[in-house]
Amino acid sequence: MVVDDETMITTTLSTMFKLMMKENVIAYNDVEQALNCNELINNQVDLIISDFMMPKMNGLEFLKNVREKCPNTVTILLTGYADKENAIRSINEIGLYYYLEKPWNNNDMIKVVKNGLEKKELEDDLRKKYDELEQSNHEITRLYELLKHDYNTETESSKNLIITLANVIEAKDKYTDGHTRRVGMLSRMLGDRLGLEEDRLNQLEIAGIIHDIGKVGVPENILNKPDRLTEEEFDIIKKHTEIGETIIKPLGSLRDCIGPVRSHHEKLNGSGYPDGLKSEEINMETRILAVADIFDALYSDRPYRARMSIEEAKEILAKDVRNGCLDIRVVDALYELLAEDGLAQVFK
Numbered sequence: 576m577v578v579d580d581e582t583m584i585t586t587t588l589s590t591m592f593k594l595m596m597k598e599n600v601i602a603y604n605d606v607e608q609a610l611n612c613n614e615l616i617n618n619q620v621d622l623i624i625s626d627f628m629m630p631k632m633n634g635l636e637f638l639k640n641v642r643e644k645c646p647n648t649v650t651i652l653l654t655g656y657a658d659k660e661n662a663i664r665s666i667n668e669i670g671l672y673y674y675l676e677k678p679w680n681n682n683d684m685i686k687v688v689k690n691g692l693e694k695k696e697l698e699d700d701l702r703k704k705y706d707e708l709e710q711s712n713h714e715i716t717r718l719y720e721l722l723k724h725d726y727n728t729e730t731e732s733s734k735n736l737i738i739t740l741a742n743v744i745e746a747k748d749k750y751t752d753g754h755t756r757r758v759g760m761l762s763r764m765l766g767d768r769l770g771l772e773e774d775r776l777n778q779l780e781i782a783g784i785i786h787d788i789g790k791v792g793v794p795e796n797i798l799n800k801p802d803r804l805t806e807e808e809f810d811i812i813k814k815h816t817e818i819g820e821t822i823i824k825p826l827g828s829l830r831d832c833i834g835p836v837r838s839h840h841e842k843l844n845g846s847g848y849p850d851g852l853k854s855e856e857i858n859m860e861t862r863i864l865a866v867a868d869i870f871d872a873l874y875s876d877r878p879y880r881a882r883m884s885i886e887e888a889k890e891i892l893a894k895d896v897r898n899g900c901l902d903i904r905v906v907d908a909l910y911e912l913l914a915e916d917g918l919a920q921v922f923k
């Protein structure tokens with residue numbers, strides 16, 4: 576939106592933005608009309624450039640009014656040289672994005688408007704993601720209550736509960752078809768080979784099945800994004816470890832799964848998440864689950880790539896051992912299983 580009492584200025588600016596930036600522009604020569612227009616009332620204006628000296632109301636007052644109605648609209652003040660000091664003082668007061676002096680330089684003007692629009696788009700996007708996350712949190716709470724109720728009234732069904740949890744993850748994340756079941760089985764086989772007792776093996780298998788349950792708290796558009804994730808999106812994905820812990824914490828029977836669920840992306844050298852734990856702080860179950868999780872991800876088809884060969888997957892795991900990420904004993908146990916063709920029942 577362009578607001579200036581001089582028609583020549585609104586026309587020049589409108590034409591420039593339309594021609595050079597292909598933007599939709601609305602222009603007003605009367606501040607009151609601008610303030611009462613439908614676009615502002617419906618919060619559809621991304622950015623406003625307003626003149627300072629205008630009859631009825633000066634630009635700062637006008638933008639102050641805009642801020643109350645549409646706090647997310649980016650505001651730019653166009654001032655004459657004499658008003659410069661006033662404008663600078665007001666930047667903080669009304670949250671002005673920028674001020675430009677008359678006569679302006681067209682390139683500067685376009686650059687400022689472009690940056691302002693980009694800022695608005697990023698902020699809108701971020702707000703949308705927060706809303707989605709909040710929505711997912713409501714879903715989790717609801718699921719949580721359902722599960723708690725289910726568990727209390729029907730302890731017998733705890734196995735079904737775990738299957739349900741696994742189904743919840745798989746329904747949400749289209750890249751993990753069968754992944755949780757296989758990670759559960761593979762973790763159990765590795766644990767067995769490494770000498771864990773039956774009780775621990777049972778818990779480890781369950782931990783494998785539910786390790787990614789926290790993904791219910793990650794917006795689907797991020798989870799299923801086929802392209803490279805931005806740093807900010809990756810940070811949201813990383814939250815699934817902590818959300819997973821929150822979900823299973825009230826279930827006493829899953830007490831021993833809490834560590835592996837929260838810490839399955841930790842690395843022995845401290846470079847993992849969410850806590851950057853180091854070797855002695857990561858228990859054997861969690862180390863096993865990490866190897867099973869990575870191997871299955873490499874050795875299964877994904878919508879964006881075919882499965883790797885066993886040799887390629889082994890090479891990546893060996894590199895992870897050399898880099899101090901994975902436990903060599905667990906990776907060796909996996910190599911033994913592979914050499915004996917012991918994984919046929921997992922990857923059928």
Ligand SMILES: [Fe+2]
Pocket residue numbers: 786787815839840
């Ligand atoms: Fe995970």
